Amino acid sequence: MVGSQRELTTGGSGVLPGFKDVPRVVWLLAAGVFVNAVVSFTFVFVFLYLTGPRGLDPARAGVVIGIGGLGLVAGNFTGGWFGDRFGHRRVLLVASLVGGLVLASFPLLATSLLYAALPLAQYASGVIRAANSALVAVTVPEGARRQAFAVVRCVSNGGFTLGPPLGALVATAFSYDWLFVADGVGTLFFACWTARVVPARGAEKQAAARDGGPGRGLLAELRARPALLAVLGAILVTDVVYRQQYGVFPLFLADHGLDPRAFGLVIALNGGVVLLLELPAAVVLRERPALAVIGTGLVLVGAGYGALLLGAGIGSAVTMMILISLGEILYKTTATAYVADQSPEHAVGRFQSLYAGISVCGVVLGPPLGGTVYSAAPGLLWPLCAVLAASAGAAVLWTHRRAGGRPPRHAVRPAHETGSRPRAVAG
Known part of the structure; x- marks a missing residue:
């Protein structure tokens, strides 16, 4: 058909x-x-x-x-x-x-x-x-x-x-x-x-x-969008923090007497919360200013790591994962869409690629940085993570307020590659 x-x-x-x-x-x-x-x-x-x-x-x-x-x-x-x-x-x-x-x-x-x-x-x-x-x-x-x-x-x-x-x-x-x-x-x-x-x-x-x-170079386009630069910097910092849940966090649980099943439980909880709430959240918040949603999500990631300051039990671990999951739901999808909305037509891919690369830098940077801090001062890592992510979120929220809640739009026209009138697809 x-x-x-x-x-x-x-x-x-x-x-x-x-x-x-x-x-x-x-x-x-x-x-x-x-x-x-x-x-x-x-x-x-x-x-x-x-x-x-x-x-x-x-x-x-x-x-x-x-x-x-x-x-x-x-x-x-x-x-x-x-x-x-x-x-x-x-x-x-x-x-x-x-x-x-x-x-x-x-x-x-x-x-x-x-x-x-x-x-x-x-x-x-x-x-x-x-x-x-x-x-x-x-x-x-x-x-x-x-x-x-x-x-x-x-x-x-x-x-x-x-x-x-x-x-x-x-x-x-x-x-x-x-x-x-x-x-x-x-x-x-x-x-x-x-x-x-x-x-x-x-x-x-x-x-x-x-x-x-026509079109300016990537650096010129980025300089023309200071709010976007603030978002990218905040995402970089937060991703290094975010990845600690896969690196030092299971070691932290083991050091406090919790077996790997506890880690499996909280990681599964992350997937469950995201699957349950991501789509409804995208609909409910679609009219909210992107910077406000992103900033709130980053603050929630910081709050998640702050929950570990309450102790190393299963309760604090579950609280941490719920908060991080809620933050992830708010900032990841919204930030990806925000970068797309801010992209000039001639550089959609480069803007998406820049965001994509920054959003996975924690895969490389997170384990060595987190491991070094945890080895030198185990009690410092989680407060540091909480402060870094919360500060990144606060910077984005400040950028939103500075723009008066109405950031400049640099929208890209849809479907410039696949054609404004896509052909029918055999089903």
């Missing part, structure tokens, strides 16, 4: 209340994101894989994973740049094909080649993330971007929630090698699905126009 143009570009009558302005193509893209996220479980088991079947000692395994983390950050920083030049859909397809083939080939590679293969796969993953965000940004009109990014984030989190237990079953029933094969096949499926559901018309023409079209 071939759907009508209206069915492609609007949510239709069957969508959730408050999401009617999210184009159908975003829902289709989100379906592919969900499937890919379900089988993207290798990141959870890669350390066990390297120290188990591959026989690396923990130090060497850590080096491989660390280099892979650098690849992920680099991919996020550069994916949008490639998209602005060659087209976001095209870049997403190429990165998905490369990443899928590399992951699926892991069982066939010599251990020494993993030092290059894992960073390459992670780099492709980062490019996919940035290109996917840019695709959503150029497809969705201003006013519906928060809901659109919330949809994509929600289904992605849902997939990542289902993935680890499924991956554990695959690893125990078969072998770790099948995890990488499944992840690679899922990434290749995502490439095929995206090629099918995202229209290509106009992509090459628009990419060429952007190459030769």
Whole structure:
């Protein structure tokens, strides 16, 4: 069956209340994101894989994973740049094909080649993330971007929630090698699905126009948007703090007599709260000023780490995770949409890539910084985290008040890459 143009570009009558302005193509893209996220479980088991079947000692395994983390950050920083030049859909397809083939080939590679293969796969993953965000940004009109990014984030989190237990079953029933094969096949499926559901018309023409079209350089565009610079700086600080929940936090619980099941409980709670509340929050807050929502979310992340000052019991850990989850719901989706709304038309991808890279810097910076502070002064880490995140949020709220609650708009026209009139998609 071939759907009508209206069915492609609007949510239709069957969508959730408050999401009617999210184009159908975003829902289709989100379906592919969900499937890919379900089988993207290798990141959870890669350390066990390297120290188990591959026989690396923990130090060497850590080096491989660390280099892979650098690849992920680099991919996020550069994916949008490639998209602005060659087209976001095209870049997403190429990165998905490369990443899928590399992951699926892991069982066939010599251990020494993993030092290059894992960073390459992670780099492709980062490019996919940035290109996917840019695709959503150029497809969705201003006013519906928060809901659109919330949809994509929600289904992605849902997939990542289902993935680890499924991956554990695959690893125990078969072998770790099948995890990488499944992840690679899922990434290749995502490439095929995206090629099918995202229209290509106009992509090459628009990419060429952007190459030769008018527009200031990235630094000049950023200097013209001081509020955006404040948001990016606050996100950088907060992401380093945010990532401590995956690094030092489980060690902190273990040092205070709580076994790994307690950590599993609070991490599962994070996924549950996000899945339950992210979409309703996007609808309820869609008319609220973006900077106010972002700033409040960052303050809640700080409050979450502040809850650990009450003690190291399960109650304070649960309180911490609920507050961090609420903060994540407020700031992550809203900040992604805010960057899209502030992007000039010729640099949508570069702005999304800049945000994407900054928003994962904590993956690389968080563990060594947090571990160093915790080793030197265990009682200092959580107060420091609370102050840093809360201060970052306060800076964004101050920027909002300074702008009088009405920040300057630099909106991007929707669908400049996929075409203002997307073609019908075979269903």
